[in-house]
Amino acid sequence: MKNYYEILEVDIHASSEMIERAFKLLAKRYHPDTQPQEKKQWAEEEFKKINEAYEVLSNKDTRKAYSEELEFEKSNELNLLYNEKESLAEQVRNLQLELNLLKNNKNMNDYNFNVNNINANSYSFDNDYSQEYKKNSYYEQPTPPYYESYYHPIKSKLKNLLAFVLTVLAFILLSFLIWKIPFTKNWLISLYKNNFVLKSIADIFINLF
Numbered sequence: 001m002k003n004y005y006e007i008l009e010v011d012i013h014a015s016s017e018m019i020e021r022a023f024k025l026l027a028k029r030y031h032p033d034t035q036p037q038e039k040k041q042w043a044e045e046e047f048k049k050i051n052e053a054y055e056v057l058s059n060k061d062t063r064k065a066y067s068e069e070l071e072f073e074k075s076n077e078l079n080l081l082y083n084e085k086e087s088l089a090e091q092v093r094n095l096q097l098e099l100n101l102l103k104n105n106k107n108m109n110d111y112n113f114n115v116n117n118i119n120a121n122s123y124s125f126d127n128d129y130s131q132e133y134k135k136n137s138y139y140e141q142p143t144p145p146y147y148e149s150y151y152h153p154i155k156s157k158l159k160n161l162l163a164f165v166l167t168v169l170a171f172i173l174l175s176f177l178i179w180k181i182p183f184t185k186n187w188l189i190s191l192y193k194n195n196f197v198l199k200s201i202a203d204i205f206i207n208l209f
Helices: 016-030 037-057 060-136 153-180 182-194 196-208
Strands: none
Touching: 016 037, 037 060, 060 153, 153 182
16 A cells, blocks of 8 residues: 655645645656656656645545545554564564574583593503503593594574574564654655765665565
8 A cells, every 4th residue: 555645745734735835845856848758658657646645635534535645554564573573572472482503402412521621531540550650650641532523513503593594584574663653764865866875875775675
């Protein structure tokens, strides 16, 4: 459903005078006759949207019916957004649980490594103590195996992957929430329309994807 208030760049509670003033300003800005040849088609489309929005919002009855329908749709969108937020939160909790399980498994492996190493050193001490004492006059413990041989590399990769997924999910959720706020959304749209450099960069990315 088109948001005619956003098209005219006014608030949903704007007065009839403000709507008319906004329409005249935008009509002058996007009128095809005031645009260069390469932008005429784009200006015509924008001009049609502005006229369509003003036709609905300038009439008291059509504006009331449209506003009620818009509010109902926004309510559904908020419910959907809340459900998506809960779903994302559940996924984050599950990922956190898996991460904790991995940490517990790693700690258990470390414990087993230390116990086995102590047993191996004790056995070596009992059997070789006499020879080592005569040779060095003190007992020198054998060098334990490298810790890396007991650490599975897949766990490290999975841990990094989980951290990346959590970051991406948080970024997507934050961006979605920001876009749903009318003030920031209108500001971003206005920034896109009025800043030629940002608009050119955004158009490049849009064409790429």
